[in-house]
Amino acid sequence: MEDQKTMKDIHLEERVVSDHAPRITARGVNVxxxxxxxxxxxxxxxxxxxxxxxxxxxxxxxxxxxRCLNRMNDTVANARVTGQILLDGEDIYDKRVDPVQxxxxxxxxxxxxxxFPKSIYDNVAYGPKIHGLTRNKAELDGIVxxxxxxxxxxxxxxxxxxxxxxxxxxGQQQRLCIARxxxxxxxxxxMDEPCSALDPIATAQVExxxxxxxxxxxxxxxxxxxxQAARVSQKTAFFHLGHLxxxxxxxxxxxxxxxxxxxxxxxxxxx
Amino acid sequence: MEPHIRSAFDKDLEAVQAMVxxxxxxxxxxxxxxxxxxDKRDEALAESVRAGDRAIDELExxxxxxxxxILALRSPTAGDLRTVLTVMRIVGSLERAGDYAKNLAxxxxxLSQMQVVAGATSSIARMARSVVGLLRDAxxxxxxxxxxxxxxxxxxxxxxxxxxxxxxxxxxxHMMEDPRNITACMHLHFIAKNIExxxxxxTGIAEQVIYLVxxxxxxxxxxxxxxxxxxxxxxxx
Numbered sequence: 131m132e133d134q135k136t137m138k139d140i141h142l143e144e145r146v147v148s149d150h151a152p153r154i155t156a157r158g159v160n161v162x163x164x165x166x167x168x169x170x171x172x173x174x175x176x177x178x179x180x181x182x183x184x185x186x187x188x189x190x191x192x193x194x195x196x197r198c199l200n201r202m203n204d205t206v207a208n209a210r211v212t213g214q215i216l217l218d219g220e221d222i223y224d225k226r227v228d229p230v231q232x233x234x235x236x237x238x239x240x241x242x243x244x245x246f247p248k249s250i251y252d253n254v255a256y257g258p259k260i261h262g263l264t265r266n267k268a269e270l271d272g273i274v275x276x277x278x279x280x281x282x283x284x285x286x287x288x289x290x291x292x293x294x295x296x297x298x299x300x301g302q303q304q305r306l307c308i309a310r311x312x313x314x315x316x317x318x319x320x321m322d323e324p325c326s327a328l329d330p331i332a333t334a335q336v337e338x339x340x341x342x343x344x345x346x347x348x349x350x351x352x353x354x355x356x357x358q359a360a361r362v363s364q365k366t367a368f369f370h371l372g373h374l375x376x377x378x379x380x381x382x383x384x385x386x387x388x389x390x391x392x393x394x395x396x397x398x399x400x401x
Numbered sequence: 402m403e404p405h406i407r408s409a410f411d412k413d414l415e416a417v418q419a420m421v422x423x424x425x426x427x428x429x430x431x432x433x434x435x436x437x438x439x440d441k442r443d444e445a446l447a448e449s450v451r452a453g454d455r456a457i458d459e460l461e462x463x464x465x466x467x468x469x470x471i472l473a474l475r476s477p478t479a480g481d482l483r484t485v486l487t488v489m490r491i492v493g494s495l496e497r498a499g500d501y502a503k504n505l506a507x508x509x510x511x512l513s514q515m516q517v518v519a520g521a522t523s524s525i526a527r528m529a530r531s532v533v534g535l536l537r538d539a540x541x542x543x544x545x546x547x548x549x550x551x552x553x554x555x556x557x558x559x560x561x562x563x564x565x566x567x568x569x570x571x572x573x574x575h576m577m578e579d580p581r582n583i584t585a586c587m588h589l590h591f592i593a594k595n596i597e598x599x600x601x602x603x604t605g606i607a608e609q610v611i612y613l614v615x616x617x618x619x620x621x622x623x624x625x626x627x628x629x630x631x632x633x634x635x636x637x638x
Contacts, residue, residue: 357476384478386616396478398405 147364148379150177153318153348154199159213161194161203168194170372172213176318181340181349183359183380186369187395192352195369196320199350200236201229218317234261237311237347241323243303245295245310250287253295253306254278257314273313280346281309282339301332308339312347319343321351325358337362356396360384368392402480410475414484417467418544421488421495424460425540427453428495429533431502432599436529439509439592440522447513450506457499464492480613487613491543494602498536501595505529508588515585518575521568525589528564528596535561535603542607548614554607559624561600568593 152175161169169191176182176199184192194203201222203209215222222232234257245253254274257263264270274291278284283305287298295306304324311319321340325333340349340362353359359366359380366383368376368391376383376392387393394400405411431450438447468489471477477485512522535554542550572586572593604623611619 356478360478385482387479393479394403397481398407398410399403400406 145364145381147177147180150179152176153178153218155214155216155219156195156198157214157216159195159198159211159215161191161198161212162210163206164208168372169198172374174367174374174377176348176350177365178348179344180365181344181351181363182365182367183363184350184352184367184369185354185356185359185395186375187400188354190369191372192367192369193322195374196322196350196352199318199320200233200238202238204229231261234314235316236318236320237314237316238320238322239304239307239311239324242327243300243307245298245303245306247294247296249292250278250295250298250306251291254309254313257310261314263314277309277313278306280312280339280343281305282335282342283309299332301328301335304328304332304336305339308336308343312343316347318348318350321349323352323354326354333358356384368395370395410481413467413471413475414477414481417464417471417488418484420460420464420467421491422540422544424457424464424492424495425536427457427460428499428502429536431457431499432505432529432533432536432596435502435505435509436526436596438506439512440526442509442513444510444513447506447509451503454499454503458496461492461496464488483613483616487543487609490609491540491606494605498599498602501599504595505592508592512585512588516581518572518582518585518589521571521575521586521589524564524568524571525592525596528561528568528593531564532561532596532600532603535600536606539603539606539610542610543613546610546614548611551607551610551614552619555604555611555619555623558600558604561597562625565593565597 154174154176156172156174156176159169159172160167172191172195184196186192197203198211198215199222203211211223217232217235220227222236246256248256251274254277255270258270258273264273275284275288278287283302286302287293287306295303298306304327308319308324324340325336328336337358340351343349344364351359351362363380366378366380367374368383368387368389370391376387376389378388383392384396387396391400431453434446435450437443438450468485471485475481535557538550538557539554541547542554569590572590575582576586608619611617
């Protein structure tokens, strides 16, 4: 059988991620915002080389969980996170872990493109500079170029690297933010609704980019667009009322979900 | 299953399923009428079956168009997606079954000009009623999302296979007794084989219903009847 593999078989194998090693392992994660129990006993393995989509209605805990993965919840005054989250086997909530260093390893892209009010070049160069990742200008130039290329933006901006990042179109700004997020060579890229402010073409470009980024990073994307989750991810997690209801292969979730709550949500029966 | 938040989606899905049931009704009638036309040598009835196949084909086109529309506009998922996929496959099977009914009607017109082969046409009419029963139950199982009834249809197809084998032996005997029976018996054999194929389509529909309800095709092999001596193995799917 092995030598009879057709092109089609090979394509089918590309989306199989079940043998990928876990990059992030979360066990018994609970989040409280004051009295509000926002996330309840979440266990999940985020695999390497995989795009994982978090879906669920507003207030279901998906963004809350995403924000646990790079300790963004530390910045929320009354937030309390319990449980264990391991990145490559190391507890990210360990007292010795510097959250700033952690966020260099676990990058984030937000809903609204938020480039720094600086040049395109400086937007990308900022992270490597403050983390001291380069020794000289030539190395920094190299990183800026390669990140802009990975973000599929290089050809559009290579002649105006000194122009302000805020002058780009919305789609370009979002790709600039992705270039900025990958400039510190993160292991995991978190994306919170990265396309909700973009038009369909820019969305398609970002989705294409996400698929390419999967070769180098684990990508976790929170999205309200079920179709986007279906298109870009290999694994999907459905959150509802603070619970992780179902986590599985994306094709299975969208054709044959195991939990009736997942079915109701993805078919448009509960909100 | 509770209704969709977008009620127009429910209406689209219900409409396409109602069309499948309507198409199923037309096919059942066509098969019963064709078998009766054969048995009673009723040429007018046979002609009406031939003419009626057009309505079945048109319904198939309409359902396919509607399914394409739902896929494009609604992007159905999970149970909704399986409903649309199941509808498309059921409609394909029904269209084939309709063609077999039409073919039966055509052959009945030829056979009505020939010498009667004793007992053959009433046996075929009985087999047709059996197969229509399977088809009806398969479609009822679809409408009611009844995997148990679908499983039952799957198991009952063996009875049809047995009837076909018995007819095959009967025709062989007639042909050996009197070579003048050969032409008629060849036609009758094709008819019996085609009705047997309709049984396979009913089984296919039942399997689709199991997929629709459970999300996976049935795994267990269904009961099979050993072929009578000299019968080439037919397509089984």
